[in-house]
Amino acid sequence: MNINIDPLSNISLGNAKVVSDFLKVLGNENRLIILCALSKHELKVGEMEHLLGIRQPTLSQQLARLRATDLVNTRRVAKEIFYSLASNDARRTIEFLCELFGNQNFDLKSKRANTV
Template identity: 50%
Template sequence: MPILSTRIEDELREGPEISPELDQLMRNARKASDFLKALSHENRLLLLCLLAERERSVTELENILSLRQPTVSQQLARLRLDDLVTTRRDGKTIYYSLANDDVRRVISVIYSIYCEPAAASEK
């Protein structure tokens, strides 16, 4: 099943003129690349997996991952900068959650490929 439309495929063969569709594809590729870079760090990926389940506090994330607070906060700051997580403050406690369903969908696919018990036992 092709990923690119036949129109974009034709444009790629025809030469240097870039249509609005190809220009949009290129901009979207940049966004996807930035998204994948954010996921490429083990701790950030673990944080996103935990947040895919439910909203969690920084302290809860530290305890689950057995990481120091500065490490967790640094990775959460990167995820926040990349618009992958959002925050909510309740008194002194900051809670993190996934920013949108697109993030949840990607994390779900990654989890199903690499982490589900049935898939892991087959590899």
């Protein structure tokens, strides 16, 4: 059953579940930083480890979760595996978040206080 909560809203209950699941994946700081890096470049695990400062076991665990949720694609060349974002929708969302929060010390409480 697809019911719009608000006639002005473009999100249905079914879509809200998809969005909620997507945001849960982004709720991990390591996964978020991995996705931000992949929004700019296709990368190998070793490159991500070096660029992001995430140790290989943690990186592998988080990449497995991202693969399981279909947010990243893999491409194998010989023994190397390259990772990239799986969809343009994910890329646009990640780029927006990285731009919004990336180059500032973001304080949700002060932002909320300034908007009230």
